[in-house]
Amino acid sequence: MKSVSNPHDCREELRRLEMRVTPARLGVLDVLEHAEVPLDVSTVIAYLDKQQIPADEVTVFRILNAFSKKGLIRPVQFNEGKLRYEYADKPPHHHFICEQCGSVSDVEGCVVGELEKQIEKKTGARVTRHSLEFFGICRRCGV
Ligand SMILES: [Zn+2]
């Protein structure tokens, strides 16, 4: 389920968001769009390096922040002390991470909405987002 009409036209996507097309932005979008799992910043930088796209860490951080604000990508937290980013072509979801092999799978469906409503009712606060990932041993690693 892609929300973008032509998922491979990153240029068009940037223009639609009124963002200037730069090699670094195209590179970041490209690697995240084709990644099977959420990527951390150093993986994104390594990809740009390999493609010989000049971009330092600060630039990449800025691009990731800008894309997150536009809703193009989503930050994901796997309790590693760093953020990862995921291309936002699917509805918000959670992940299962195998603590043995590190494999990541998407957990479809979110049941936290009800809990958010309860929190809002009890505290009068407005919940804007949540982060919930699951850890364990995957089928391949288990028994
Ligand atoms: Zn595993």
Ligand SMILES: [Zn+2]
């Ligand atoms: Zn995911």
